[in-house]
Amino acid sequence: MRLELSPPARSARPARTRPRLFAAAAVVTVGLLAIGAGPANAATTIDGPINLGTAAGYGVLAASAVTNTGATTINGDLGLSPESSVTGFPPGIVNGTQNVTNEPAALAQNDLLTAMGVASSLTPTTQGVGELTGLNLTPGVYSGGVISLSGNLTLTGTAESVWIFQAASRLDTFTGASIILAGGASACNVFWRVGSSATLDAGAPFVGTVLADTSISTGSGTVVEGRLLASTGAVTLINTVINRPTGCDDGSGSEVTTSPEITSAPLPGGTVGTTYDSTVTSTGSPDATYTVTSGALPPGLVLDSVTGGVTGTPTTPGTYTVTITASNGSAPDDSIESTIVIVPPGTPQVPGQPAVPAGDMTRLPDTGFQGSTLAIVAGSLLGLGLLAGIASVIVRRRRRDQLGG
Template identity: 35%
Template sequence: MRTVTNKLLNGIGILAMGAFIASCNSPMGLSTGVDADAQLASSRGISPVASSLGLAETFAVFGGGAGVTNQGTMTMIDGDMGTTGASTMITGFHSATFSYAETPLNVGAVSGDVYTNAPQGTASDFEYAKLVIADALIAFNDLASRPDGIDPGAGQLGGLTLVPGVYKSASGAFLITGSDLTLDAQGDPEAVWIFQMASSLTVGTPLASRSVILVNGAEAGNVFWQVGSAATINGAGGGTMVGTIITRAGMTFSTAGNESVTTLNGKALSLTAAITMVNTAINADGIPDEVIIEEPVVEPIVSAVTITGSSAASVVAVPGDGFIIVDNDGGLVTVTEVGTGTIDIDNDGGIMTATNTGNGIMTINSDATGVVTVTNTGNGNVTVNATGAAAVTVTHTGDEDYVYE
C-alpha cells in the first residue's frame, strides 16, 4: 500500500513539476482568462510562413479604385502609392513629379512613384496599378486561408503579448483598445504573425491611441492583418501600428483636426475603397526612416489669357499649367506649349505654327488659307481642325494620339 501511495505521490509530483516547467517556458504577458487551448497554442510559438505581396511589396499605400486622401501638413509616405481610379482621386499629396490637389493646409510627401489612371497617370501606370491590386488580392486570400487560427483574448488584443502564430477573431473583429499589443519574436527574426478577421480592425479609441510593440527581434515586415471589411487606426491621433494591413473595404488613420502624427510601420492596402489619413507617417519597409523629399518645381500658373492679332505676329509660350486662348484674325501666329496646360487656338488669319513639347492639351481650329504646321514631341493630346489651310504639316513623336480633321 505504501508503495502504491508513493508511486501515486511521485506521479503527482512529476505532473506538478511538468506544469511548473511549462509555465516557466510559456511567453509572458498572455492575459488571464484566455482559454487553455489558446494558451497552449500560443505557447508553442509555431511561426507560419509569410505571405508574398508580389508587386505590392513596394507600396506604402494603395487606395483600391477610390483613391487616397490626406489632411494636414505632416503626412509622409515612404514608398509607392497607387489607385486604379483616376489621379484626381488622390488629394493632398505630392511626389517628385506631380502635385495631387494639394492646398496649404493639406500637404503629404510621397517618396516613391504614384500609379494611377489618367489624367496624371499614363496607360502603363494604370495597367501596373491593376497588377498591384491583383497581387494584393492574392495575398489577402492566402492570409484568409491559413488554418488553425485562435482568438487569444475574445477579440481584444490590447494588453496581450503574443508569440508567432495565426490568430483568428471568433467574433469577426479584432480590437487593440484596452492597452498596447506586444509581439514577441523570442529571438527569431523570421517570426511571423497573421491576424484574420472577417469584419473589422480597430486600433485605439476616439480618446486614446494604442500601439503595437515589437520585441526580441520581431519585425514589422512579418506582421499581416487580413481584414474582411474596414480598419480604423488611432482615431485620436498618434500611436504606432505595425505590419501589412490588407482590407476588403477602406481604411482610416486619425481624424480631422488631430496634430499628433499617427504612424504605420508597414503597408496600407485597400482592395476596393479609399484610404483617408490625417497627419500620418507610413513606412513601407517597416522602418521609420525620416523621409526627405524635394518639393516639386511648380512653374507659375498662367491665368486665362486671350490674345487677338489682326496683322502683327503673336507669340505665346506656356511654361506652366495655365489655360491659354489664342484668337487670331490676322497675321502669323506661333504657339509653343512646354508645360501641362491647355491651349485653345482659333486661327482665322495667316500662317499658323504650333509646337507642343510638354504634356498639355492643344486644340487648333484654323479656317485661314495660310499654312498650318503642328509639331507634337511631348505626351499631350493635339487636335487639329484646318478646313481652309493651303497646306497642313503635322509631326507627331509623342505618346498620345492626335486627331486631324
Template identity: 45%
Template sequence: MVRRPFLALPLVAAGTGLLLLAQAPAAFAAQATVGLGTATSFAVLAGTTVTNVGPSVISGDLGVSPGSAVTGFPPGSVINGTMHVSDAVALQAQNDVTTAYNDAAGRTPVVDKTSQDLGGQTLVSGVYQAANAMALTGTVTLDAQGDPNAVFIFQAGSTLITASSSTVALIGGAQACNVFWKVGSSATLGTSTTFVGSILALTSATLQTGASVQGRVLARNGQVSLDTNTITRPGCNVVPTSTASPSSGPTSGTTATATAGGTDVPGGDTSTGPDNPNGTGGPDGPRGPNAPRVPVGHPHTGTVAPSTGPAGLGWLTAGALALTGAAGAAVLGSRSGRRRTRSRHSAGQ
C-alpha cells in the first residue's frame, strides 16, 4: 500500500481557510439606527418638568408628558420647533422614546466598557456597554471610518456623567444623528461639555452651565434641567443606495424615503440636493427639516448585518491566503504523485 502524506497539507490548509472565512462576518457587524418615531422632531423631552436658567437655545421641539410644567422660557428660547406641554404630540413622543430606549438597551453584541472612562479612547461603530455608571473625562472620538451610516450605541447601566469641558468628537464621516446614549437612570453633563448624540434617559437629565448638545435630551420619567445651554436637533445626510429605480422624468437632487422610525433629515431640493432645509423634496411629497427618516438601507430593527470593516477584512484576507496555500499544496502534491508513478513504471521496465 502506497502512502500519500502530501494530501494532508492541502486538506489542513483548506480547512483552516474555510474556518477563517466563516468567522469573518462575526468579527465586524454593522448596527441599524435606533428609530425614534415621532420623538425625532424633539430636541428636549421630559416626563415631569423642564426647567431652565439663563438664555438657553433649543433648536427643535420641546415637550413634557405626562407632566405639565415648563419654566424658564423666557429667558430660554425655542427655535425651529414647537413647545408641546402635556398634549397628544408629547404623549406619543414619550411612547416612542420608550420603544427607542428598549431597542437601544437590547442591542448586541456589546463591547464591555465597565469601569472604564471613555475619555482618551477612539471607538468605531458598534455597541458599548457599562454594567453600572458610564463616565467621560476629556475627549472620546467616534470614528465612522468613512461610513456616514455608522451607528454608535452606548448602554449605561445606571448614570452617565461627563466631567467639565469633556467632548464627544466625530471623525471619519460620523454623524450626530447616529449616536445614541441609553442611560439606566440619570444623565449629567458637566459645565462646558460639548456632547453629541441622543440621550435616552430612564429618569432625568441635567445640563450644567454652558454644556451644549448636538443631538437630543430625552428623559422618560423625570425632569430635564437646563442652565444656559444650546441643544440642536441633528440633521442626517442620507446616503442613497446604488440601485436605480424607474422614474417618469429626470430629477436633480437626492430624496430619501420617510419612515416612522428614522432620524431627522433636512429636506431634499430639486436643484441643490438633500441638504437644503427649504426644499420641496421628490415625488413622495414635501420634505421638511422635521421629517422622521432612517438612512437608506438601514431598517429600524435590531438586526445586525455583516460588514467588511477592518476586522472583517483581516479575517477574509487570512482565509484567502490559507485557501491559496491549499491550492498550491494540492498542485505540488499532484506533481509529486505523478513523479512517483513514473518512477515505479520505470523501475518495472
C-alpha cells in the first residue's frame, strides 16, 4: 500500500520576485524580465515499511550497554556495539543470537542509522501530536515533540498499512497504556522514531519498533510486540517480554520518494538567430520530467522533457511567458514561470541578464537604470550645481565690493 503524505508547513525557499522600485534623484530601477513562480513544498514519502536491514532480526540492539533485571525474555537477537557491557542474562533469556562487540552488531548499528535517517526524512501527514490516548489513527506519518500514551490508542488499517511516529524529543508510555491493532494492521509496520530517549512504563503493552537516538528503558511487566533499537545509548530492561515481529516484509522493496523542487532561476532572454541553451533543474527522487503547463516557449525553442534543457534558435522577437512544471509521480509537483524576452539581432545584452529590446529606454540590461532618465537627471543635477556655484561666487564678490567701498 502506497502512503500518500501531505507536506508540512515549512519555511519557503527564497521566492523569485520582482525587485522593489527605488525613487531617487539619479537612480531609477526597473522590474525583472524573468519572474519565477512561488516554490512548491517538497514531500518525502515511502510506499511500504522502513527497511531495517540486518537490524530487523534484533529484539534489542544498543550501543553503550544492555542491562536487565529479573525474568526478561527476548524472542529475537540481542546486539551491542561498540561497547561490550551486557548484564542480567541470566536470569534474562535470549531466544536468539547474542552479538556483542562483533561485526554483525556493528553492521546492525549501521543499518539502524540508515533506517533512522529514512524515518526522519518522511513528510508528516499530521504534525503537532502529543498525547495519543483515545485516538484512532489511519496509516500515515505523525510528528510531534514529546509523544506520550497513557490510555488506549487504536491503529486501523490492513496488513500492508504503515504507521510512523516522529517524536523530536521523547516517547513516554504509562501504566494503563495500550496499543490496539484493528482491521488486520500488523506490528511489523509500526515505527517510533525518537529524537532522544523512550520510556515504556510498568505493565504497558507496546506495539512497534522503537528507533531511538539515545536510550530505551522498560518498566516491570512491559510486553513489547516489536523491537527496541538504540543507536548511541543503552537499553535497560526490567521483567520485560520482547517479541520481535515475524513474517514481516523487511522493507527492502520499499521505495522512498521525494517530490521535485525546482532549483534553477527563471529562463533568461535571447536574441533572434543566436543559439539559445538554458536548463530547468530540480531536486527529488526519482528524477523529474518536465512539461510546459502554461503559455509557450518562443518560436524556435524546444523543451527536453527528460533533462529540462530549453534549446534552439529563436526566430521571432517578442515577450513570451511560459510555465514549466517538474513531476516525478510524488506530489506535489513544482513549477517555475519565466518571462522570456527575445530581441532582434544586434541588441546589446549582458551575460546572465535578460535581453532588452532596442530602443526600450525603460530598462538597461547591465544596471537596471533608466538610460535616458539617468542622463537627463544627472545632467540636470550637474547644471543646477554649476549654477548654484556661480551664483554663490557672484554674491560673495558683491558683498566684498560693498564692504570695500
